[in-house]
Amino acid sequence: MSHPTTGSFGDFVTRAQRAGRLVVQPRMGVSDPGAMRSGLLATRDAAATTVGTITLDSYTRMGDNVNAHAALAAGVELNGFPIVAHDVAITRAVLDGVVGADFPVQIRHGSPLPETIVGALIKAGLHATEGGPVSYCLPYSRVPLVDSIPNWARSCDLLAEVRETGVEPHVESFGGCMMGQLCPPGLLVALSVLECMFFRQHGIRSVSLSYAQQTNPDQDTEAVQALRQLAAHWLPDLDWHIVIYTYMGVYPRTPNGATLLLEEAARLAVRTGAARLIVKTVAEGYRIPTFAENIDALETAAAAAERCTTIAGEVADTGIHAEATALIEAVLDLSPDLGTALAIAFRRGYLDVPYCLHPDNASRARSYLDSAGRLQWSSIGSMPIRDVVGHTGSGQLTAAGLLASLSYVERTFDNASLEQEYRAAPAGEVPATPPPRSDELTKEQSR
Amino acid sequence: MVCIRATEASTLLGMDHAAAVAADRAVSAGDLSVVVTSVSSDSHTWNLVVLQLVLEELGHRVHNLGACVPDELMVSECARLRPDLIVISSVNGHGRHDGLRLIGKVRGHPELALTPVVIGGKLGIAGPGSDRSRAQLRSAGFDAVFEDGSGLTAFQSFVGQLTASVVR
Numbered sequence A: 001m002s003h004p005t006t007g008s009f010g011d012f013v014t015r016a017q018r019a020g021r022l023v024v025q026p027r028m029g030v031s032d033p034g035a036m037r038s039g040l041l042a043t044r045d046a047a048a049t050t051v052g053t054i055t056l057d058s059y060t061r062m063g064d065n066v067n068a069h070a071a072l073a074a075g076v077e078l079n080g081f082p083i084v085a086h087d088v089a090i091t092r093a094v095l096d097g098v099v100g101a102d103f104p105v106q107i108r109h110g111s112p113l114p115e116t117i118v119g120a121l122i123k124a125g126l127h128a129t130e131g132g133p134v135s136y137c138l139p140y141s142r143v144p145l146v147d148s149i150p151n152w153a154r155s156c157d158l159l160a161e162v163r164e165t166g167v168e169p170h171v172e173s174f175g176g177c178m179m180g181q182l183c184p185p186g187l188l189v190a191l192s193v194l195e196c197m198f199f200r201q202h203g204i205r206s207v208s209l210s211y212a213q214q215t216n217p218d219q220d221t222e223a224v225q226a227l228r229q230l231a232a233h234w235l236p237d238l239d240w241h242i243v244i245y246t247y248m249g250v251y252p253r254t255p256n257g258a259t260l261l262l263e264e265a266a267r268l269a270v271r272t273g274a275a276r277l278i279v280k281t282v283a284e285g286y287r288i289p290t291f292a293e294n295i296d297a298l299e300t301a302a303a304a305a306e307r308c309t310t311i312a313g314e315v316a317d318t319g320i321h322a323e324a325t326a327l328i329e330a331v332l333d334l335s336p337d338l339g340t341a342l343a344i345a346f347r348r349g350y351l352d353v354p355y356c357l358h359p360d361n362a363s364r365a366r367s368y369l370d371s372a373g374r375l376q377w378s379s380i381g382s383m384p385i386r387d388v389v390g391h392t393g394s395g396q397l398t399a400a401g402l403l404a405s406l407s408y409v410e411r412t413f414d415n416a417s418l419e420q421e422y423r424a425a426p427a428g429e430v431p432a433t434p435p436p437r438s439d440e441l442t443k444e445q446s447r
Numbered sequence B: 001m002v003c004i005r006a007t008e009a010s011t012l013l014g015m016d017h018a019a020a021v022a023a024d025r026a027v028s029a030g031d032l033s034v035v036v037t038s039v040s041s042d043s044h045t046w047n048l049v050v051l052q053l054v055l056e057e058l059g060h061r062v063h064n065l066g067a068c069v070p071d072e073l074m075v076s077e078c079a080r081l082r083p084d085l086i087v088i089s090s091v092n093g094h095g096r097h098d099g100l101r102l103i104g105k106v107r108g109h110p111e112l113a114l115t116p117v118v119i120g121g122k123l124g125i126a127g128p129g130s131d132r133s134r135a136q137l138r139s140a141g142f143d144a145v146f147e148d149g150s151g152l153t154a155f156q157s158f159v160g161q162l163t164a165s166v167v168r
């Protein structure tokens, strides 16, 4: 099999980091191959250090290639690129002359059973993807963990074989983003580390550990520092870097609020020495972004990173490192095989993701936001972190209460944006913040 | 009206949601039996949790089928549970397409031909009001369509009217 000369993803990011540049990356995927190609080109040509993304559509994620084909045939636009339904020649044509040592492209999918997808991306000449047997199962499906884990193991094995062609395959754990919101940092950090250890057991040597921006900048800084220390401790033999996700929960609705949150994420990345940042756009709260909105987000994030010179020193230790350590060690004690250990850990509730409806999740853990906007446990279920977390007390869950927690970040940043506009507006003028107009913006999407 | 306790039935399902939401909460006037469900391609669940809580706080009994529900499972569960209302929620942008496919299967089942079925969320990939999804979904057999941005008030009054006509 011939592979286009595509340098490894991990190498590219490491080189950029050494040069002092934050790598920024979009979430981007459309069903039309011509449009997908122009999106990648626009990403490559943005005024920022970028890597490309092909985000897959929901049918392909679920292995429903029948509906993916049907949608393509009917001209229905999907929420991503159907890499399995498209012929491999089509995907290669999308990438031809675009992907290369200076512009690696990663497949972002969200599939609990990714073997077919990994087969397709390898055939197309790619070798970087993301996810994990837990992080792409519990928030993304109703598939049992005992099916997801071996499928992920085989997928890693497949990907590891690509090394024979002279390029180092790369897998990023999505463990730092369970459910997108309201998961306390200790568990996010532990899952990122554990999934990367799983990848290593299945032949992968270049990985990234993720952490999604949460609700409080100091808590986030502490969490990423803990993640770095634990990665250094548990993955000393791997090529690894840290990737920050711009906030993954309910997003601000005002364009300015959305931008402020993105800039905050860029500063988090710089402050904590992370190597890569996945951006969010002003359209996040509404719909799939246009390419123009994505390029804007990349350039805004890159500029904010450029302006930020603060490197965080030691931050106050509220116990995130200890909590993550307790979780990791409890899982490792269950079996030398990481896949087996993860399955047992969920069965026993040693790992328990708050508000996750998946049948394999114990669903006894619960979280809340304290008055400083920090994520805290209100119930730890059977997780072995009582010594670290101390006393918890669970209040009643109501629709209004849950919606208030879910919209905390949205409100904070939209209010900050309105405040700014109010200050800036000449006396007597009422500042208007119209939501992005979908009809105009989507037409703009270059195709 | 046939009453089936959601908590008894739910153990048969791939997703058992009883544990996700506190069980003991004050029950008010409602008493409809409601199925809340996602569609086959959509894994978002915060929408489902919130809709369940809203309905339960109105005093209704909710059977939450969870994420990524295959068409056949949804139809067979609804036929078994014979709910007073089926609430379909999707936000991933495939909702219109999935909804149009699904409603034919639901209406095709003799037990479900007349059951009130509503759909809502972010139904397309281009934002609310950007295509004719609402009209299309209505004529395909949905009793109501609640696109994102319309808020939950319209839905609550729809459920209120239904309660008045079913529980008399």
Ligand code: B12
Pocket: A027, A029, A055, A056, A057, A058, A061, A062, A079, A080, A110, A138, A139, A140, A177, A179, A180, A181, A248, A249, A250, A251, A252, A283, A284, A285, A286, A287, A288, A289, A406, B041, B042, B043, B044, B045, B046, B047, B050, B051, B087, B088, B089, B090, B091, B092, B093, B094, B118, B119, B120, B121, B122, B123, B124, B125, B126, B127, B146, B148, B149, B152, B155
């Ligand atoms: C959290 C989140 C996730 C989490 C979800 C975890 C989980 N298991 O739930 C993760 C990270 C896993 C995720 C994954 C994906 N996501 Co997502 N996600 C979000 C996000 C940021 C917040 C959603 C949320 O929690 N809302 C809180 C709940 C309470 O509100 P809600 O979902 O809007 O539901 C309310 C209303 O819509 C309404 N409603 C909904 N349904 C119904 C039904 C009826 C009858 C009624 C009356 C009302 C109603 O009432 C609900 C309660 O108030 C949104 C963007 C945003 N809003 O900021 C994107 C978003 C929904 N995701 C999106 C997409 C596309 C995906 C993916 C396909 C990945 C991708 N291609 O980008 C995958 C899903 C995979 C799949 N198989 O479908 C898009 C959808 C685009 C569109 N519709 O045009 C959004 C809008 C982001 C974006 N702009 O691209 N996501």
